[in-house]
Amino acid sequence: MIDLSVIILTHNESRHIERCIRSLQQVTDKIFIVDSFSTDNTLSIASRLGATVVQNPWVSYAFQFNYGIQNNPFNTKWVMRMDADEYITSELAQELKQNLSLTPAEVSGLYIKRRVYFMNQWIRRGGYYPIWLLRIWRQGIGICEELWMDEHIKLSSGTTAQLQNDIVDHNLNNLTWWTQKHNNYAIREVIDLLNIKYNFDEKATVQPDFWGSQEQRTRFLKIKYAGLPLFTRPFLYFIFRYIIKLGFLDGKKGLIWHFLQGFWYRFLVDAKIYEVYQQAGKNKQDIITHFRTEYGKDLKSPNQSVRI
Template sequence: MNPNFSFVILTFNEQIHLPRLLASIKALNAQIFILDSGSTDETLKIAESYGAEVKQNHFINHPKQWDFALKNFKIETPWTIGLDADQMVTPELFEMLANFNDNEHRDINGIYFNRKNFFQGKWIRFGTYYPFYLLKMFRTGIGFSDLNENMDHRFIVPGKTEIWKKGWILEENLKENDISFWKAKHERYSNLVAQEEVERMLKLRMQSLKPDVWGSPDEKRAWLKQLWWKLPLGFRPYLYFGYRMFFKLGIFEGRTGIKFHYLQGFWFRKTVDRKIKAIKKQKLHL
């Protein structure tokens, strides 16, 4: 068994995705822990066929589900790698992990992987989506799930981190080829984000990371979020979509890519703002 790291994966009806991911990491011979939230398809049989240890937990949101996983699996390796079921490890990242030596990273507590995001078979290369660094590998017992987020999920580590710019993970949710599925999913997400932003307005929820435009990838995103929250509701989706389309070159993405930027960068953000206004009007009287 791999002495350096273990994998933790969250699942819910992932029979279409899980085989891709598990096949991409199988030869690393690492322990696999899967936290499922009530799958009714073949997900659990697939996990069993790869020798994964499986636990069940009722899903509330991603940050809480990750928190449960990290606290309830007995992970004995010095490093933990947390992956989503719709991700895959590329050959380049596989090679880096296969050659990973803990002794060469004694002063490092976390490692960022570079993500390539796909939508309906199209690599989303522009519009802020690449490069995109995610903290996915961290020292066991030191990295933790950021519970101050309601929808976005991230791991946090104190101390030094490093970035593997060529250590790609591929992310493609094949269920989202059906736009009705995508919209239903993001309607749910918009409820979580709207509630979270209202709670931040009321100082009921604070950022775990120190915002820093010159800091780590997550600290930079924390700084950008602070800027975002200061922009006028209703106006900011137009500003953001324009920024992604023209300043970050999303206009060159092609038809499928532009559709993605419209849905994710405008429709979703506009839906969130509409729901924030409704909450403020109906419940907070602000």
Template sequence: MANLKAIYSGSTIGLFNYLIMSDLSIIILTFNESVHIKRLLSKISGLGVPVFIVDSGSTDDTVQIAEAHGAIVKTNPFENHPKQWDFALKNCPITTPWIVGLDADQYPSDELYQKLKSFSDATIPADVNGIYFNRHNYFQGERLKFGGYRNFYMLKMFRRTEGWSDLNENMDHRFIVNGKTILWKEVLIEDNLKEHDIDFWLHKQIRYSNLTAQEEFQRKRGLRGQTLKPNLLGNPDERKAFLKKIWWNLPLYIRPMIYFFYRFIIRLGFLDTASGRTFHFLQGFWFRFLVDFKIKELEKKEKLKQNQS
């Protein structure tokens, strides 16, 4: 990877000349990711494409590692993933026709690496504006193969002029594109090494439960919309939007039990390893029960405030 920092510092024109040599650029979000960022940057360095880091104020050596690998680093205080990606897309000086958006703990398989290495805008139909990558899910270092988690498609690559961050989401981040999308089944392997520590994982889920509860509380009051048109037969995100619309109308406290039964029995989650079965219980039941509890707490606070006014 060429030293983008030197090019950028020396001349904006120099950066522009470098950028137009590639058909894609990569943006990576980071926060205290020294355990992951070197692994990812070492993997993608051979692509020879511009790499931008948007950091949330790391206190470890994440930024130093990124700069040593020639990435351009920008910093922005973190509020949530959709807003951080919105900042990244609007503030990274990208001129390539395509953008790949990654988190630091995401690691491309050899198949995906080769796909990106040989990528050319000319090979993509003009009416296709987004590409879904296939992610394999891991928990405690073991891949999940059942419970609906064997393959997980995420829109990670899109035309620079046609994609944006969905700000109607508070917790689940997604990119939105105009026009058609395609699937690349070559996997984007994701193994968050920090999540091998169960305490880290649990605290992360508690933080996410706050964001999810706030989002759903706001949706019920018409304060937050849904950008995607729900479509069971549409792309992976449109199908998810369809299922979410059903979920929001199910009764609190009952729906976690329904969902866990669906994942563990109907989708054969019980056939996963011991770690996998633990994941399905914690993420499929405990997390969602926690969200419902926090929604009830928000409703109680709202009612109390109304009674006092």
């Protein structure tokens, strides 16, 4: 086993959690589950497989994950972030066992490629592979950004390096579950895009940089995307992904994925922003009041909101 602990957030993940834990057991037995009061048998599965499990009320992803970082019971050199519907490949497990202890002292974070599966198919195109994510960092160096969407691990010092093998994101729930989840995501995305324009909250985040790391480039492009006209940008983004980035080569399942995730979801976000403007206008304080009364959310802090 390697000197690594893994933090996983769960809520009703009985369909995925065993697969996730068993893949991680190739490299470590130090698995820490922070559960937001699941009502299925997620906890019993995780406990049976030897994971350490605690429960904590959900506020936001960043709040919950930082709770996991602060309360991690394992004093390991390295910490890893995983989602319950992900698993590590055997190739990544072997790479970690061979190389993690040899990482130079100046390197404090490691990027891993993520493969996304949709309807049991690997989405290879449309800019969806490889996606590089900072998933492993030295204990005490990383913290999760307090953002509404697209939260990344922010390092306080050191440099980063890349691993060669993959994490697989393969959710087994049906399409109805997926669309309901993304409808909830859309509210958070609305707040995140409006925050770029109105600056509701000043939090330390990853620095936008097109030529920087994956998350720096993502942040840069999101700021540019936020400046485009409503209802125009979903069309442009879908054309970019499906035509220019060759998403059409992913076949019928790829069409469903790229259309729903690359167009429908983003069109829904714009429709919700349009609704905000219709109901609250474009004054910053009126928008803050609208979200507080309509959704029970304080736009000045993702950590003062109810679960969505």
